[in-house]
Amino acid sequence: MSKGDHNSNSVVGAGDESTPKPHYSIDPNDGKTKNQNNIHQHSYHALHEYNDNDDGGSPLLKRIKTNERVNSADSHNWGNRRPSFLGLGSSLNLSKENDKLLNYIEKSSRLDTVQELRHLSLIGHIGRYFDWSESYKTDDELKALKNRKLRNFYEDQNELIEKYQEVDKLLDSGIQINMIRNYSDRNDHGEVHRPIPNETYGSIEHEDDDIEPPTTPLHRKDSAVPGNIDLETGLLLGYNKADEIALINFAILVNFAANIALLLGKVVVAVLTSSISIVASVIDSALDFLSTLIIYFSNKLANTKNPKRFPIGRARLEPIGVLIFSIIIIISFLQIGIESIQRLIYPPEAGEIVAIGFTSTVIMVVTILVKVVCYFWCKSIKSSSVAALAQDALVDVVFNTFSIIMPVLGYYFQLYWFDPLGALLLSIYIVVQWSYTCFEHIIHLTGKSADIDDQRVILYLCSRFAEKIHKIKTLNCYHVGDSLNVEVDLILDSNLSIRDSHDLAEALQYTLEALPIVNIERAFVHIDYTVTNYRGHLS
Structure with missing residues (x-):
């Protein structure tokens, strides 16, 4: 209610027929002054607005609304209304209700003031x-x-x-x-x-x-x-956790599909060439396939809540999954390194030199390009699971590049030991890289x-x-x-x-x-x- 409305209501006379009477439930004969009537009118309208915005409404407000409807009907039939037992108008009880209403407004206003002072004082x-x-x-x-x-x-x-x-x-x-x-x-x-x-x-x-x-709505009625x-x-700050989780899952699935396709292509190259460097690359792709499965399921479980069995969540499953995968890769390439050393010490009797054909070269070049794209994309996503995939993609780029270059150079210079030497160097590189990753996750898990x-x-x-x-x-x-x-x-x-x-x-x-x-x-x-x-x- 504006200041002008307040003043106009304050000077309205009871017998002024040209001005509409204020709509509040006060008996004209209950002995209250015009200013008191205005206070009740302000209180009623303030609380009426509050009640309209409140879903449930308070019992006091419901009683006030009911009294207002009853008294509104009585005001139109003032002369026909039956008196109460004591000869007083029925608005006496209504006046008490309005007093309660006024006290409610005053207390609410005082509480709002205290709350404003509280947060200003604390912060x-x-x-x-x-x-x-x-x-x-x-x-x-x-x-x-x-x-x-x-x-x-x-x-x-x-x-x-x-x-x-x-x-x-x-x-x-x-x-x-x-x-x-x-x-x-x-x-x-x-x-x-x-x-x-x-x-x-x-x-x-x-x-x-x-x-x-889930993707939580922006306005929650019952936030915890x-x-x-x-x-x-x-x-x-421009972050969205739900979108980030969805992007991580999508990156894992894309790498999963790429690893399947590249694994099949490398198997074809290994059959055509019999190169140990290519065989090492095939094993690397097979481990990529396994790593994607491990990381996918560990990430899936880490983001699944079970407060009764895991009160603080299962986020540690992600680094544990990467740790398990690191150990598998290290053991596998130690075995490849041993095989490469044996071929260097005991060369083939006929001095057979591996030949790389056009088809094999095209497949390996496509593999390298796909892994380069996967590396830069995964690197832009902040997650340990996707970071492991990015590191694996970078390793694949280096690995596949050397696995195709070394046999080609060996065939060009007619040196049989280029191929096993390349496989040995690649094995050492893989073991060193993943040993560092393994150690990093161990010290993180230990605090x-x-x-x-x-x-x-x-x-x-x-x-x-x-x-x-x-x-x-x-x-x-x-x-x-x-x-x-x-x-x-x-x-x-x-x-x-x-x-x-x-x-x-x-x-x-x-x-x-x-x-x-x-x-x-x-x-x-x-x-x-x-x-x-x-x-x-x-x-």
């Missing part, structure tokens, strides 16, 4: 610490640097600055304020539509048993996370510390999150497979209530887990009031 106003664009080097500036080490330093610094800028973009959007508001709405108004499962409390993962994560942080973070840049990004987010975070006592970031676990100890204001401390810490926890630029599986935010407290763990 405060922490701006950006630094204008990162001042230190960012453009591509032209990087190209102008002649020193390779200096250029690499600034390239790494640019990557870190880009991550800082994404954190700034996320926090400047006010997403943490929205989360604290969401806590207030949920707890003060009781807007809880379903309980949060115990198995997934405090985590972004809230899917049902054994189902794949405050402020839809899992969706809003991706939207703000290696996170990359220092990832730790800096996490520390920066925690320090900028809210003013009530006075200090950061401890920060531990370590691998659990491909993902990270983060443990952070915060020093909060000792005067904060349990509720405020909990909401602030858990809001930070959700924000860390939703941060797409760092692959965090679980975040654990502990709160403390002094830096001199105990460590919190026995070991």
Whole structure:
């Protein structure tokens, strides 16, 4: 209601026939003044709008609406209305209802004010610490640097600055304020539509048993996370988890189809040439086929939720699958290396030299081109499973190139040992490459510390999150497979209530887990009031 409407209603006389009477359920003879009637009118219309936007409506509002309809009918038949037992109008009870209504409006307004002050008090106003664009080097500036080490330093610094800028973009959007508001709405108004499962409390993962994560709608009535942080973070920073999973599955299927076709082509070449280098390439393609199956099923299981049997998910199946595949490849090519050494030590009696025909050459060239395309495409997808496929495609490019070049050179120079030497060199290359991959996944599964840049990004987010975070006592970031676990100890204001401390810490926890630029599986935010407290763990 506008200010002009309020003034016009305040001066309307009871006997003014030219001005329509206000539509509120107050008896003209109940002894209330015109100003009081206006207060009730304001209260009714305010609550009427609230009730129209509310799905269920409160019992008080329903009673008020019912009374309004009854009194509206009575107002048209004022002279024919029967008096009550005490000789008073029936609007006396209605007046009491309106008093309750006025109290409800006042309490709601007071509660809204407290909520606004609460999130402003907890989060405060922490701006950006630094204008990162001042230190960012453009591509032209990087190209102008002649020193390779200096250029690499600034390239790494640019990557870190880009991550800082994404954190700034996320926090400047006010997403943490929205989360604290969401806590207030949920707890003060009781807007809880379903309980949060115990198995997934405090985590972004809230899917049902054994189902794949769907593409979640942007507006969920009963979100299990405050402020839809899992969706809003991706939207703000341009990430989409569902699309990423679909792209990973598509990349795996494309590699699967390509490996089948290339395997059949290499089998034909091996039959035509009898080259041990080509045979090694056939074995490599067969292992590619096996690796795609292992990675596909491990990725499928890792993204299938079963909170009862696997409370924190099965994301570690991806690196375990890659680890198993690495061991299979290493063992296979050790065997090929042994066979190559035997052919070098014990050459064929007739000095037979392998000849590569036109058909075999075309098949191998097509294989190399297909693997080059697969490598660059898979490299652009951020996933350990697809990264393993990208590495495998790069190995295939090198492997297939040498497996065709060495026999051709041996035939051209009439040197029989070129072919087994090429197979031996390729075997050594494969064993070294996949041994490195195997070792990397082993140390990640055993809890290696996170990359220092990832730790800096996490520390920066925690320090900028809210003013009530006075200090950061401890920060531990370590691998659990491909993902990270983060443990952070915060020093909060000792005067904060349990509720405020909990909401602030858990809001930070959700924000860390939703941060797409760092692959965090679980975040654990502990709160403390002094830096001199105990460590919190026995070991």
